[in-house]
Amino acid sequence: xxxxxxxxxxxxxxxxxxxxxxxxxxxxxxxxxxxxxxxxxxxxxxxxxxxxxxxxxxxxxxxxxxxxxxxxxxxxxxxxxxxxxxxxxxxxxxxxxxxxxxxxxxxxxxxxxxxxxxxxxxxxxxxxxxxxxxxxxxxxxxxxxxxxxxxxxxxxxxxxxxxxxxxxxxxxxxxxxxxxxxxxxxxxxxxxxxxxxxxxxxxxxxxxxxxxxxxxxxxxxxxxxxxxxxxxxxxxxxxxxxxxxxxxxxxxxxxxxxxxxxxxxxxxxxxxxxxxxxxxxxxxxxxxxxxxxxxxxxxxxxxxxxxxxxxxxxxxxxxxxxxxxxxxxxxxxxxxxx
Numbered sequence: 001x002x003x004x005x006x007x008x009x010x011x012x013x014x015x016x017x018x019x020x021x022x023x024x025x026x027x028x029x030x031x032x033x034x035x036x037x038x039x040x041x042x043x044x045x046x047x048x049x050x051x052x053x054x055x056x057x058x059x060x061x062x063x064x065x066x067x068x069x070x071x072x073x074x075x076x077x078x079x080x081x082x083x084x085x086x087x088x089x090x091x092x093x094x095x096x097x098x099x100x101x102x103x104x105x106x107x108x109x110x111x112x113x114x115x116x117x118x119x120x121x122x123x124x125x126x127x128x129x130x131x132x133x134x135x136x137x138x139x140x141x142x143x144x145x146x147x148x149x150x151x152x153x154x155x156x157x158x159x160x161x162x163x164x165x166x167x168x169x170x171x172x173x174x175x176x177x178x179x180x181x182x183x184x185x186x187x188x189x190x191x192x193x194x195x196x197x198x199x200x201x202x203x204x205x206x207x208x209x210x211x212x213x214x215x216x217x218x219x220x221x222x223x224x225x226x227x228x229x230x231x232x233x234x235x236x237x238x239x240x241x242x243x244x245x246x247x248x249x250x251x252x253x254x255x256x257x258x259x260x261x262x263x264x265x266x267x268x269x270x271x272x273x274x275x276x277x278x279x280x281x282x283x284x285x286x287x288x289x290x291x292x293x294x295x296x297x298x299x300x301x302x303x304x305x306x307x308x309x310x311x312x313x314x315x316x317x318x319x320x321x322x323x324x325x326x327x328x329x330x331x332x333x334x335x336x337x338x
Contacts, residue, residue, distance in 0.1 A: 008052060008056030008057050011053055012037055015036075019036075027061060028061060028067045030069055034069060035075050038075065038078040039082075042078075042081055045082075047079065050082045051079065054070055073280075096257040096258035097255045098258050098261075099194070100247070101247055104242060105238055106194075114206050114207050115237075117205075118229045119238065120199050121200045121217060122136055122217045122234060123199075123255070124199040124200070125185065127196070128187050129185040129187055129259070130256050130259045130273075130277035131183075132255075134231050135176075136172070136217060137228075137229050139230065139231060140230060141227065144214065147173060148174045149173070150171075150172040151212065151216060152211070152215070153212040153213060154216060156216075157169055165188065166188075167187060168197040169184055171184050183278055214226065214228060235250070256277065261311070265310065271321075
């Protein structure tokens with residue numbers, strides 16, 4: 001164990017030398033410096049190894065009677081990412097779903113058909129609610145587990161706010177980040193055919209005989225019975241439509257990305273977008289640091305260079321407002337995986 005602790009100090013010293021960190025700033029090491037150190041090894045070393053290295057650095061601080069900032073929330077966030085990524089290879093960034101994708105999809109659908117109504121409801125709920133597709137669909141046709149899968153009994157509720165705005169909300173029992181605490185999905189009505197509230201209501205009207213203990217986006221079969229909407233069936237169906245239209249292939253995470261991009265471009269404050277999507281400030285910035293790689297993967301009709309420039313400024317202003325050190329975000333950007 002002493003050898004591994006020593007390895008932690010060695011790695012930390014090498015990191016500081018590489019970035020020309022002054023000796024006076026290495027002890028006590030600030031939360032920003034420790035976070036950047038952890039970030040530099042994301043996807044390169046196992047999370048347990050990085051944890052042991054930090055323990056060695058902590059022990060060295062203790063020996064020298066200096067404060068320890070390794071319990072800061074930013075350091076914990078970096079360690080969480082390190083644990084989840086481990087030594088896996090970096091995945092290519094997923095292109096976002098765009099409004100153009102949704103326009104093309106809607107033109108190909110007949111909402112009087114149960115499956116089409118379920119697909120359209122799930123697409124808009126995922127896009128406008130900033131959700132991962134796997135949170136609103138099911139992985140397979142196995143009996144639903146209410147601990148992980150949102151059911152029709154979640155009872156989506158339509159509300160009218162004081163200013164006349166309509167919204168629809170429901171609770172999902174599980175998300176990747178909140179685990180069993182789940183999350184509340186809030187959909188705001190629009191005045192066009194891309195209204196997520198209308199899409200979900202239409203799904204319930206067309207698929208009106210599904211038992212309440214079945215997944216939310218279950219649909220009626222032509223000759224009786226019903227099926228839950230699986231993630232694979234959804235993606236296979238929509239990607240065939242989009243491929244025929246020359247659009248980029250979409251993945252489950254693409255709706256979460258695309259929905260947030262569209263709101264930012266519409267002028268919604270980033271802190272509102274971050275709260276709606278369940279991001280904390282640093283995670284929100286890290287999530288979007290690779291926009292210049294992601295957006296060009298979509299069609300030219302979906303995003304322009306002016307859009308990318310606008311988003312870059314929005315995120316930089318947000319970083320300054322949240323008082324997040326630029327070097328922390330930049331260092332994490334080099335290794336962070338969406």
